[in-house]
Amino acid sequence: MVFQLPWKSSGDNVKPAEESTLSLASASGSPDLRREVEQHAVEESTRRSDPISFLYSLESTIPHAELLTTPYVAVAFITGIAAGACGVFIWNRWLRRIRTAEWVTPDIITRRRWVKGIVTSVGDADNFRLYHTPGIGWRWFRRVPSSAKDLKDQTIHIRIAGVDAPECGHFGRPAQPHAEESLSWLKNRLEGRSVYCQLVRKDQYGRVVAVPVVPRRFLPSFLGKRWASPLALEMLRAGTVTTYEQAGAEYGPWSREAFLRVEAKARAARRGMWKSGGGGETPAEYKRRHASTPPSSE
Incomplete structure (x- = not known):
């Protein structure tokens, strides 16, 4: 036919x-x-x-x-x-979820894009894992995974810009004094909380250096970023970190001098790591001392 x-x-x-x-x-x-x-x-x-x-x-x-x-x-x-x-x-541009640091394109870095997400874990006292939650409906209609298996390759590794925390023990190297206290402070402050991060650049470890701000409780989401508290300055006030002054340091809308002033006030008030008066080895000095020492296999 x-x-x-x-x-x-x-x-x-x-x-x-x-x-x-x-x-x-x-x-x-x-x-x-x-x-x-x-x-x-x-x-x-x-x-x-x-x-x-x-x-x-x-x-x-x-x-x-x-x-x-x-x-x-x-x-x-x-x-x-x-x-x-x-x-x-x-x-x-705004609704697609960024799964990992590898998904952060040069265009996103150039625009210094703000992203919102849930902190799923804290590694050291100056970095954490962020589950990007674009759009609306999260925790109501859309679920944030909670198991390590479901979170694998689904979070952005964030390095907090402008601060340096005491080094925890890794690869057989001893931890710095106050490292555990600083880590505990950041865990209590961030884990399970929503944060906004301005993505600045990538570092040599593949992490995304970002300026995080923590929204104040009971505020609507659209006001969260505008009325949020700068995390780096909070940490400096609490005496859990020092100001990062190495090459490529980023301080967001603030200056290096502003960070140092907040750190100086925490030293004078003997908060956190300064409760004994300070004068110990800084995180930068610790890393330089161990840079030429091979890690222990034990």
Whole structure:
């Protein structure tokens, strides 16, 4: 059985005169006739590449196609394409979840984009893991995983900008004094909490250096970032960290001098690691001392 289209195909629209002209041009080899045929082919190709002209061309192939060629349909057609492109842009820029630090593109870093998420764990006293939660409905309609298996390759490793915490014991190396107290303070402050992070750059360990702020309780989400508390300054006031002053240090909207002033006040008040008066080895000095020492295998 041969399937018949309910309308004429584009090939059926070629008039006998046009067919004979094409054949004559090919057979006779007349330059003028060949040039006219080629010009007609170019015009036909241009017409088909234009979406509006394409709609009008349907009049010759589809019965009642004039319904498709009204200005309203043309506007709706173009509006639909624009809305789809706009939706894709919004999804990619604000609603798509950033799973890991590898998903943080150079464009995100250049724009110093703010992201919101839930802190799932704290490693050392100056870094943590963030589960990115874009959009709305989290903890109500959308669940944040809680098991280590479900969180694998689903969190961004954040390094807090502008501060340096006492080093915990790693690879057989002893921990610095007050390292456990600083780690405990950060765990109590962050784990399970929502935070906003301004992504600044990536460090040599693949972590994302960021400026985190903690929203104040009982405030609506849209006010969270504006009325949030800067985490780095909180840590300096509590005496759990020192000011990071190495190459590439970032302090967000504040200056290095502002960080040092807050640290000096914590020293004077003998808070946290300064309760004995200070004067011990700083985290930067500790790392320099152990940089040339191979880690113990024990």
